[in-house]
Amino acid sequence: xxEHALNFMPSEGFRARAKDVVENxxxxxxxxxxxxxxxxxxxxxxxxxxxxxTLRTLGEQIRQYNLGKLPALxxxxxxxxTRNGIKVHWAxxxxxxxxxxxxxxxxxxxxxxxxxxxxxxxxxxxxHACEAVGIEAMESDMGEYxxxxxxxxxxxxxxxAIHKTKEEIAKLFHxxxxxxxxxxxxxxxxxxxxxxxxxKFLVADIGLSGVNFAVAESGTLCLVENEGNxxxxxxxxxxxxxxxxxxxxVEKLDHVPxxxxxxxxxxxxxxxxxxxxxxxxxxxxxxxxxxTEVHLVLLDNGRTQAYADEQLRKTLQCIRCGACMxxxxxxxxxxxxxxxxxxxxxxxxxxxxxxxxxxxxxxxATASSLCGACGEVCPVRIPIPDLLMRLRExxxxxxxANPTMRGQGAGYSRLITMIWQAWAxxxxxxxxxxxxxxxxxxxxxxxxxxxxxxTSVRTPLKPAPKRLRDLLKDKS
Amino acid sequence: xxxxxxxGQRPTDVYFFATCxxxxxxxxxxxxxxxxxxxxxxxxxxxxxxxxxxxxxFTSGFPDEARKVAAHxxxxxxxxxxxxxxxxxxxxxxxxxxxxxxxxxxARKAQxxxxxxxxxxxTDFLVNVLGWQxxxxxxxxxxxxxxxxxxxxxxxVHLTGRQLLGGLNKVTVAQQDHESECCGFGxxxxxxxxEISGAMVEDKVKSLKATGAERVxxxxxxxxxxxxxxxxxxxxxxxxKTPSLPGEHIASFLLRRTAK
Numbered sequence: 001x002x003e004h005a006l007n008f009m010p011s012e013g014f015r016a017r018a019k020d021v022v023e024n025x026x027x028x029x030x031x032x033x034x035x036x037x038x039x040x041x042x043x044x045x046x047x048x049x050x051x052x053x054t055l056r057t058l059g060e061q062i063r064q065y066n067l068g069k070l071p072a073l074x075x076x077x078x079x080x081x082t083r084n085g086i087k088v089h090w091a092x093x094x095x096x097x098x099x100x101x102x103x104x105x106x107x108x109x110x111x112x113x114x115x116x117x118x119x120x121x122x123x124x125x126x127x128h129a130c131e132a133v134g135i136e137a138m139e140s141d142m143g144e145y146x147x148x149x150x151x152x153x154x155x156x157x158x159x160x161a162i163h164k165t166k167e168e169i170a171k172l173f174h175x176x177x178x179x180x181x182x183x184x185x186x187x188x189x190x191x192x193x194x195x196x197x198x199x200k201f202l203v204a205d206i207g208l209s210g211v212n213f214a215v216a217e218s219g220t221l222c223l224v225e226n227e228g229n230x231x232x233x234x235x236x237x238x239x240x241x242x243x244x245x246x247x248x249x250v251e252k253l254d255h256v257p258x259x260x261x262x263x264x265x266x267x268x269x270x271x272x273x274x275x276x277x278x279x280x281x282x283x284x285x286x287x288x289x290x291x292t293e294v295h296l297v298l299l300d301n302g303r304t305q306a307y308a309d310e311q312l313r314k315t316l317q318c319i320r321c322g323a324c325m326x327x328x329x330x331x332x333x334x335x336x337x338x339x340x341x342x343x344x345x346x347x348x349x350x351x352x353x354x355x356x357x358x359x360x361x362x363x364x365a366t367a368s369s370l371c372g373a374c375g376e377v378c379p380v381r382i383p384i385p386d387l388l389m390r391l392r393e394x395x396x397x398x399x400x401a402n403p404t405m406r407g408q409g410a411g412y413s414r415l416i417t418m419i420w421q422a423w424a425x426x427x428x429x430x431x432x433x434x435x436x437x438x439x440x441x442x443x444x445x446x447x448x449x450x451x452x453x454x455t456s457v458r459t460p461l462k463p464a465p466k467r468l469r470d471l472l473k474d475k476s
Numbered sequence: 477x478x479x480x481x482x483x484g485q486r487p488t489d490v491y492f493f494a495t496c497x498x499x500x501x502x503x504x505x506x507x508x509x510x511x512x513x514x515x516x517x518x519x520x521x522x523x524x525x526x527x528x529x530x531x532x533x534f535t536s537g538f539p540d541e542a543r544k545v546a547a548h549x550x551x552x553x554x555x556x557x558x559x560x561x562x563x564x565x566x567x568x569x570x571x572x573x574x575x576x577x578x579x580x581x582x583a584r585k586a587q588x589x590x591x592x593x594x595x596x597x598x599t600d601f602l603v604n605v606l607g608w609q610x611x612x613x614x615x616x617x618x619x620x621x622x623x624x625x626x627x628x629x630x631x632x633v634h635l636t637g638r639q640l641l642g643g644l645n646k647v648t649v650a651q652q653d654h655e656s657e658c659c660g661f662g663x664x665x666x667x668x669x670x671e672i673s674g675a676m677v678e679d680k681v682k683s684l685k686a687t688g689a690e691r692v693x694x695x696x697x698x699x700x701x702x703x704x705x706x707x708x709x710x711x712x713x714x715x716x717k718t719p720s721l722p723g724e725h726i727a728s729f730l731l732r733r734t735a736k
């Protein structure tokens with residue numbers, strides 16, 4: 001584990017970060033407005049509930065089918081990519097992935113890498129790794145570019161700069177981009193960014209991208225995007241490096257259309273994205289353009305841990321649409337940065353523990369009311385609330401031999417466990433329960449007025465003077 | 477009162493699983509639900525041995541403790557009668573989670589599955605089993621309905637409460653913004669993440685109050701504890717003597733509106 005990963009404890013300070021946001025009315029309003037906008041955009045894309053449910057079932061089946069054959073499909077993918085002239089690399093950890101990418105860069109004496117949007121590159125913190133060896137890594141997705149200029153991380157997997165207002169972006173451009181006057185006209189701001197980025201595409205040594213679907217049967221890398229920066233990043237520079245998690249694989253090209261349709265409609269409420277790239281190899285001898293080298297880095301980073309467990313494997317069905325974030329009342333209140341992980345929101349809570357271990361993420365799963373809004377909109381039916389409960393169990397249970405997850409028991413507390421055991425002892429015994437509840441009602445005047453966190457914004461809970469069972473007895 | 481039972485489905489006897497929250501904190505809601513059922517000619521059986529469905533431990537990551545408590549409830553309903561639960565949340569636990577909770581225990585799993593098929597959330601039972609159509613005896617009033625996330629997403633009974641209130645011709649049901657959003661209760665979530673839970677209930681109470689409704693009704697007392705607790709706290713903070721958002725279980729409201 002790298003030193004950076006060791007220092008990265010999202011659980012530490014989560015509550016404090018969340019508190020900062022919920023106490024900021026401006027941010028609260030801003031997140032609420034942005035999420036409402038995305039929720040409404042999505043729903044206009046699914047006018048028929050029946051079609052939506054049919055498509056979700058199909059999406060779930062496709063993802064489960066492909067995960068079921070994952071080891072064989074990875075072999076098939078490597079064979080077909082290699083045949084197509086794409087070099088395949090395997091990375092178990094972020095450090096390994098960075099070393100592979102930097103190795104390719106150094107072989108080409110690269111100075112500038114231009115990046116299409118890639119959350120996996122965020123996951124491995126590639127920009128930092130590049131910076132450390134003097135390679136400039138420049139984000140070319142508008143949202144990512146804004147976040148990079150601000151020295152921040154994305155706060156949303158689809159809309160990285162959703163936490164920023166246009167005024168903040170105007171100020172940022174004025175301060176950070178040479179020769180730019182202040183303007184908060186959105187069209188003008190986009191043109192400013194576009195002009196800066198265009199020049200970079202032409203001189204970049206390396207283009208880096210993510211992958212939405214890797215098709216095993218044909219050895220094709222599919223990339224979904226809206227700004228054309230993905231196409232430029234993967235075609236203009238002489239070398240293209242794609243990076244993705246090992247789970248993003250489908251066996252057949254036929255599997256792509258339903259997932260693509262679910263992805264764009266769930267993510268941004270678009271019937272189809274502006275660009276859909278299918279990359280099947282480097283420039284051929286008789287072709288005039290395209291990169292002369294194409295690489296794919298396949299990253300594990302904890303995914304095989306999730307894969308090994310039947311229930312946790314469902315985490316890997318995700319197609320990274322972000323709908324769970326948009327519909328999450330917790331994400332809506334605190335935004336993405338408060339989570340402290342690359343992937344925020346409901347999907348972040350269930351995937352991050354595999355990447356970072358439960359030691360660093362033990363409280364994340366508690367930050368959910370289990371309202372189920374995420375599971376309800378998930379285009380591939382990931383049972384997120386069930387997985388959150390499972391992660392709570394993995395975290396709070398007493399450490400034991402051969403755990404399923406790294407950091408199992410990290411949240412174990414002898415006292416809390418004893419409280420639940422005592423609770424079970426009372427509630428499994430009608431006699432003890434009757435005695436306890438009778439006492440609580442009979443002596444309800446002893447109920448404390450300060451009930452800790454509950455009474456920070458609520459009046460105290462007080463048992464009624466008579467229980468329902470007493471009222472029923474009185475009646476008969 | 478017009479009663480339209482669905483042919484062959486109208487039971488003569490039901491079990492009532494009150495939930496620990498109603499037994500201890502909202503006994504009136506339980507009484508009103510039972511009275512309403514009895515008024516429809518149904519014999520209501522209250523197993524005295526009942527305690528809690530086990531959900532608090534289950535959702536907190538302590539399934540073993542939940543299983544112990546749930547196993548006790550499995551034994552309480554021997555007759556093949558419907559089990560009416562005045563909560564979508566506890567009903568959801570018994571209907572949808574009991575079978576998986578006992579997945580590794582074949583005997584109990586079979587019991588859990590048999591029980592699961594007999595679990596009815598209260599408003600669902602009134603509408604879809606009894607075909608109950610309330611006759612409004614009250615005067616004009618406006619209420620707002622809060623439906624729990626479990627009722628909505630686990631039990632799929634988010635329409636029945638609205639349907640019952642819609643049958644009261646002098647009651648206007650106000651529409652709050654972000655109706656389907658969670659109130660922020662979430663059991664131990666409200667204690668473990670009080671800042672986020674507090675922000676959620678604050679927004680919920682604001683949206684309920686913004687409708688101008690006289691009261692909030694809900695078929696889940698967990699949500700009511702949270703919503704009414706925050707509304708009352710806000711009243712105290714702002715020096716109001718009368719509650720700005722009174723509320724009650726939908727059973728109490730329905731019983732009062734239809735009392736002869």
